Amino acid sequence: MKEQAVTTSSPLPLKGAGGSFVALQNIKKVFRTEEIETWALREVSLEVKEGEFVAIMGPSGCGKSTLLNIMGLLDTPTEGTYTFDGKDVSQLSERERTKIRKGTIGFVFQSFNLIDDLNVYENVELPLLYMGVPAKERKKRVEAILDRMAMSHRRKHFPCQLSGGQQQRIAIARAVVGEPKIILADEPTGNLDSKNSKEVMDLLCELHEKGTTIVMVTHSQHNASFADRIMGLYDGQIVEQTEL
Numbered sequence: 001m002k003e004q005a006v007t008t009s010s011p012l013p014l015k016g017a018g019g020s021f022v023a024l025q026n027i028k029k030v031f032r033t034e035e036i037e038t039w040a041l042r043e044v045s046l047e048v049k050e051g052e053f054v055a056i057m058g059p060s061g062c063g064k065s066t067l068l069n070i071m072g073l074l075d076t077p078t079e080g081t082y083t084f085d086g087k088d089v090s091q092l093s094e095r096e097r098t099k100i101r102k103g104t105i106g107f108v109f110q111s112f113n114l115i116d117d118l119n120v121y122e123n124v125e126l127p128l129l130y131m132g133v134p135a136k137e138r139k140k141r142v143e144a145i146l147d148r149m150a151m152s153h154r155r156k157h158f159p160c161q162l163s164g165g166q167q168q169r170i171a172i173a174r175a176v177v178g179e180p181k182i183i184l185a186d187e188p189t190g191n192l193d194s195k196n197s198k199e200v201m202d203l204l205c206e207l208h209e210k211g212t213t214i215v216m217v218t219h220s221q222h223n224a225s226f227a228d229r230i231m232g233l234y235d236g237q238i239v240e241q242t243e244l
Helices: 064-071 094-101 120-131 135-148 164-176 194-209
Strands: 004-006 020-032 037-049 053-057 079-084 105-109 182-186 213-217 229-234 237-243
Touching (some): 037 213, 053 064, 120 164
Antiparallel strands (some): 229 237
């Protein structure tokens, strides 16, 4: 399909198998102290359909991670409306947001965020413990995802005993073991070499092909090319959307 670039702050007609899964309307985020007011996001409006793969690009400090945190219910907007899976979640309490995140949203971070004191198996199992999944089902799911990630032989190793690529594979395993509806990935290959970066992108593409919604923040034009759509963020505003 020929690329179509549009400069706009309004949602575009979207690709994808389902309806709008994520919808943000006129989202603003301001960080205030006694002496300074910093605008991270300025009237951002966007939609992501169920099953879509969206990449968000922009320079450092443009608001990409803030936007991802709001989408992942790790933060709340100062103003605007956020509808997640058909529900207005703009101003929910932390307890309510945590309840929605469980089993629905998977996070993959550049720094892996594995727990050093837990081995591979325990790191991957952790989200299932929070979800209250029975022990037998936890064992089944963890073993299946470790096998899929070709990491079963490392199940008793600790994060410090793994390479960067292996740690990111475990981070992805942890993100998807709860079978979330959406994965939010913040620079998932930022700390990896080209070989391991390719492995991570192959895994994300495989998950996308199986129907998982993915929103990825990246500085890599190559990684962004795997998405259905690229959003350009600059100074807290969406300045361009390119459908691939």
